[in-house]
Amino acid sequence: MTLMISHLLLQHYWWIIVSLLGSILVFLMFVQGGQSVIFTLPENNLQKTLIVNAMGRKWEFTFTTLVTFGGAFFASFPLFYSTSFGGAYWVWIAILFSFIIQAVAYEFRSKPNNVFGQKTFDIFLFLNGSLAPFLIGTAVATFFTGSMFRLNLMHQVQWATSWYGLEALANFRNISLGLAVLFLARINGMLYIINTIDNEPLRKRSAKGLTINAIPFLVFFLFFVISLLISRGFEADPETGIISIEKFKYLHNFLEMPVVLIIFLGGVLSVLYGIGATILKGSVKGIWFTGSGTVSAVFSLFLIAGFNHTSFYPSVYDLQSSLTILNASSSLFTLKTMMYVSFIIPFVIVYIWYAWKSINNTKMTEDEMKTDEHKY
Amino acid sequence: MIENVDLTLVDWSRAQFALTAIYHWLFVPLTLGLSFIIAIMETIYVRTGREEWKKITRFWMTLFGINFAIGVATGIILEFEFGTNWSNYSWFVGDIFGAPLAIEGILAFFLESTFVAVMFFGWNKVGKKFHLTSTWLVAIGANLSALWILVANSWMQNPVGMVFNPETARNEMVNFWAILFNQVAVDKFLHTISSGFLLASMFVLGISSWFLLKKREELMAKRSILVAGIFGLISSLTVAYTGDGSARTVSKVQPVKFASMEALYEGKTNAGLITFGVLKDTGRKIGEKSVKEFAFKIEIPGLLSVLTSGDRDAYVPGITDHISGNAKMGILPVSEKIQKGTFAKEVLTDFTRARMVNDTQQVHNIKSVFNDKDFQKNYFKYFGYASIERPEDIIPSVTISFYSFHLMVVLGFLFILIFALAIHLLFKGTISENRWFLRIALLSIPLPYIASELGWILTEVGRQPWIIQDTMTVSKGVSQLNSGSVIVTFILFATLFTILLISEISIMTKQIKIGPKH
Numbered sequence: 001m002t003l004m005i006s007h008l009l010l011q012h013y014w015w016i017i018v019s020l021l022g023s024i025l026v027f028l029m030f031v032q033g034g035q036s037v038i039f040t041l042p043e044n045n046l047q048k049t050l051i052v053n054a055m056g057r058k059w060e061f062t063f064t065t066l067v068t069f070g071g072a073f074f075a076s077f078p079l080f081y082s083t084s085f086g087g088a089y090w091v092w093i094a095i096l097f098s099f100i101i102q103a104v105a106y107e108f109r110s111k112p113n114n115v116f117g118q119k120t121f122d123i124f125l126f127l128n129g130s131l132a133p134f135l136i137g138t139a140v141a142t143f144f145t146g147s148m149f150r151l152n153l154m155h156q157v158q159w160a161t162s163w164y165g166l167e168a169l170a171n172f173r174n175i176s177l178g179l180a181v182l183f184l185a186r187i188n189g190m191l192y193i194i195n196t197i198d199n200e201p202l203r204k205r206s207a208k209g210l211t212i213n214a215i216p217f218l219v220f221f222l223f224f225v226i227s228l229l230i231s232r233g234f235e236a237d238p239e240t241g242i243i244s245i246e247k248f249k250y251l252h253n254f255l256e257m258p259v260v261l262i263i264f265l266g267g268v269l270s271v272l273y274g275i276g277a278t279i280l281k282g283s284v285k286g287i288w289f290t291g292s293g294t295v296s297a298v299f300s301l302f303l304i305a306g307f308n309h310t311s312f313y314p315s316v317y318d319l320q321s322s323l324t325i326l327n328a329s330s331s332l333f334t335l336k337t338m339m340y341v342s343f344i345i346p347f348v349i350v351y352i353w354y355a356w357k358s359i360n361n362t363k364m365t366e367d368e369m370k371t372d373e374h375k376y
Numbered sequence: 377m378i379e380n381v382d383l384t385l386v387d388w389s390r391a392q393f394a395l396t397a398i399y400h401w402l403f404v405p406l407t408l409g410l411s412f413i414i415a416i417m418e419t420i421y422v423r424t425g426r427e428e429w430k431k432i433t434r435f436w437m438t439l440f441g442i443n444f445a446i447g448v449a450t451g452i453i454l455e456f457e458f459g460t461n462w463s464n465y466s467w468f469v470g471d472i473f474g475a476p477l478a479i480e481g482i483l484a485f486f487l488e489s490t491f492v493a494v495m496f497f498g499w500n501k502v503g504k505k506f507h508l509t510s511t512w513l514v515a516i517g518a519n520l521s522a523l524w525i526l527v528a529n530s531w532m533q534n535p536v537g538m539v540f541n542p543e544t545a546r547n548e549m550v551n552f553w554a555i556l557f558n559q560v561a562v563d564k565f566l567h568t569i570s571s572g573f574l575l576a577s578m579f580v581l582g583i584s585s586w587f588l589l590k591k592r593e594e595l596m597a598k599r600s601i602l603v604a605g606i607f608g609l610i611s612s613l614t615v616a617y618t619g620d621g622s623a624r625t626v627s628k629v630q631p632v633k634f635a636s637m638e639a640l641y642e643g644k645t646n647a648g649l650i651t652f653g654v655l656k657d658t659g660r661k662i663g664e665k666s667v668k669e670f671a672f673k674i675e676i677p678g679l680l681s682v683l684t685s686g687d688r689d690a691y692v693p694g695i696t697d698h699i700s701g702n703a704k705m706g707i708l709p710v711s712e713k714i715q716k717g718t719f720a721k722e723v724l725t726d727f728t729r730a731r732m733v734n735d736t737q738q739v740h741n742i743k744s745v746f747n748d749k750d751f752q753k754n755y756f757k758y759f760g761y762a763s764i765e766r767p768e769d770i771i772p773s774v775t776i777s778f779y780s781f782h783l784m785v786v787l788g789f790l791f792i793l794i795f796a797l798a799i800h801l802l803f804k805g806t807i808s809e810n811r812w813f814l815r816i817a818l819l820s821i822p823l824p825y826i827a828s829e830l831g832w833i834l835t836e837v838g839r840q841p842w843i844i845q846d847t848m849t850v851s852k853g854v855s856q857l858n859s860g861s862v863i864v865t866f867i868l869f870a871t872l873f874t875i876l877l878i879s880e881i882s883i884m885t886k887q888i889k890i891g892p893k894h
Contacts, residue, residue, distance in 0.1 A: 060489035068481030075478035078470025086463020086855035103449035113886035115879045154545045330471045331548040355490045374496045
């Protein structure tokens with residue numbers, strides 16, 4: 001019994017870690033959001049250079065968080081890794097493809113003799129900026145709406161459609177979360193520009209862009225949240241592991257885990273406050289409210305997807321193939337080993353914070369762009 | 377297990393992974409080595425305060441940056457391809473294999489990505505010492521990430537620290553330290569990072585030689601040759617030493633790979649080491665695989681026996697021993713391993729069936745069979761062989777293994793010579809006049825890349841048909857996709873990687889021509 005409890009605890013612990021990484025990833029996609037506005041927000045080339053360089057100094061954090069998110073999922077819930085990646089092939093390949101073109105675009109865009117010209121690499125940045133948040137949001141939505149797969153006795157995935165994951169795009173609930181994440185990334189991107197770049201015209205244009213993007217964000221986000229609260233969910237019997245459909249499952253999860261509900265509501269309010277304070281009061285610190293709100297809200301969504309006897313990766317094709325944090329996890333030994341490794345995370349956060357502060361302690365200016373040697 | 381494996385799918389999945397790995401490895405070794413060279417140069421700058429060293433550091437840092445991004449981009453694909461293209465593998469061993477990848481992210485990638493930003497953008501924002509620390513942390517982070525991915529790869533070559541759990545139908549980790557300190561991992565890590573240092577040193581030496589040939593930036597070039605020459609010589613000697621250790625370990629844990637890389641068909645005592653050889657078909661066959669022999673060879677008698685066992689009279693088993701068995705050496709014939717593996721697989725199938733129909737008594741009985749040490753040692757150990765159709769299927773390509781190994785070794789010795797010469801000429805003060813040497817150094821830049829790729833080709837081709845040595849074949853690890861999807865993504869990746877490579881080479885060449893700024 002002790003063994004079971006400790007394994008159960010570790011399964012929950014690792015779901016929290018994965019959820020935290022996922023929510024930080026969504027926040028860090030402000031980089032993608034910034035990239036998605038490079039053709040519309042700046043008035044001139046210098047402003048575009050400022051935006052690209054502001055984002056370019058942070059792209060590695062998003063990239064690394066994505067890789068760590070994948071690695072942590074693999075280590076702690078390998079059945080999800082094998083099922084989702086091996087089944088929803090095209091969705092993940094599309095996401096990866098968009099990240100390949102991002103990494104090189106920053107380094108190559110302004111370098112002489114880059115063969116394809118700056119515009120090509122700017123298009124790469126725009127594509128990554130638009131596609132990655134949308135596709136990741138859509139993929140995460142399937143945690144609530146389900147996917148078309150079956151696992152055989154040896155836990156090998158067989159995807160039930162020849163679209164290999166692209167069928168998720170046929171569900172408007174998935175798309176609405178994808179679009180909400182995209183517009184949220186754009187909002188965070190513009191808030192980051194306001195916070196980091198010392199350029200009044202660009203700040204004004206960003207504040208205006210914020211208003212324009214806040215409306216579709218709210219529409220798609222509210223649509224997704226309301227549909228989530230009234231939708232059926234995937235209940236996993238704690239004794240037998242049998243999966244069944246439960247009405248208002250995610251609403252129940254919020255009500256049965258009030259702390260998670262508070263985190264969610266606090267997160268949403270913080271996001272709205274960050275946007276409102278920037279638009280109405282001209283604050284330059286909105287990114288910290290919206291950013292922390294993003295982390296909180298997304299974190300709580302992950303928690304209601306996996307906690308409270310819920311299948312976090314349900315199959316609508318074969319209900320009993322659905323994945324829960326219990327049946328998809330690594331062994332007790334592996335989770336325990338990884339738990340010791342995770343104790344390093346606070347130190348990682350401290351040095352990231354220190355390095356981030358060191359680089360961001362002065363605002364980026366036009367002059368810097370004219371003199372900086374390592375400019376994107 | 378999948379009974380009807382689509383070989384087209386397996387081959388294309390294998391091709392896609394090989395493509396990504398080959399491209400990834402074009403960029404990573406330079407990152408591993410150049411990061412340390414830059415750190416050494418910046419240390420000299422901080423200690424001496426001489427501006428020329430800052431200029432040198434920043435020049436190589438620019439080239440580092442161009443290379444770094446594309447290495448990162450190809451790396452992310454590799455990690456996720458374990459899931460997208462090898463999902464059965466990912467489940468079967470995910471309990472073990474996922475951990476090093478996660479640790480790589482937490483311990484290494486964040487270190488690297490956090491401080492690379494300080495390294496590039498912090499020159500005028502942070503103090504000299506903090507900047508220098510950041511540069512060193514980038515080098516350490518890059519090499520730490522190599523450690524964890526090499527631990528993961530080494531485990532595929534020599535699976536240790538695990539036990540099979542019939543209830544979950546997967547292998548599970550039971551000893552983390554056995555995985556981390558797996559002898560293959562220790563050898564591979566030291567051999568791989570030192571080869572990266574070597575490659576970067578040759579890169580710096582070659583480009584610096586070009587500046588000397590053009591009579592440009594002579595001070596920077598000579599200073600760079602000094603660092604690269606010493607670093608390269610130490611690295612190339614380390615590569616030779618660790619390569620020897622690595623080969624010895626292969627002879628113990630992957631004896632068929634070892635026999636293939638020496639093209640040793642018939643085992644013998646006083647076995648000679650082939651230093652150079654040309655293979656030809658004999659017309660004979662083992663099953664359906666043709667047997668090779670040497671059309672020409674240079675051999676040092678007895679040295680292979682000495683290198684593998686420290687004894688000239690030691691018997692080194694050949695490929696035939698591993699196929700047909702050798703009772704004296706305790707080697708079972710493959711046909712017997714297949715029988716034992718098939719039996720183990722049948723027991724697992726019975727167990728799964730019993731669980732399906734809730735036959736608790738039968739489940740209990742079979743579980744006790746699985747817990748039996750005799751069953752583990754004499755039957756389940758050969759579980760992977762249940763997927764082998766014909767005994768000769770366990771022979772990897774002898775031609776590829778032999779040539780990739782020997783060419784790599786020859787190049788390795790050439791590098792020692794080049795670095796030693798560079799140091800000699802530099803200290804003699806005649807390096808600028810020896811234009812023949814400068815040309816050789818310049819033309820040698822691609823050689824470590826070739827040697828490095830050959831090393832990986834030997835590692836991976838030599839392991840075939842296994843994805844995990846003796847435990848799972850490649851064909852059993854593949855995701856059940858339609859081959860058309862994988863063909864399309866292969867073409868997409870091949871096109872994109874090639875486009876990016878062309879762009880990188882063009883940018884790099886231009887930056888070198890521009891030379892250091894300030």
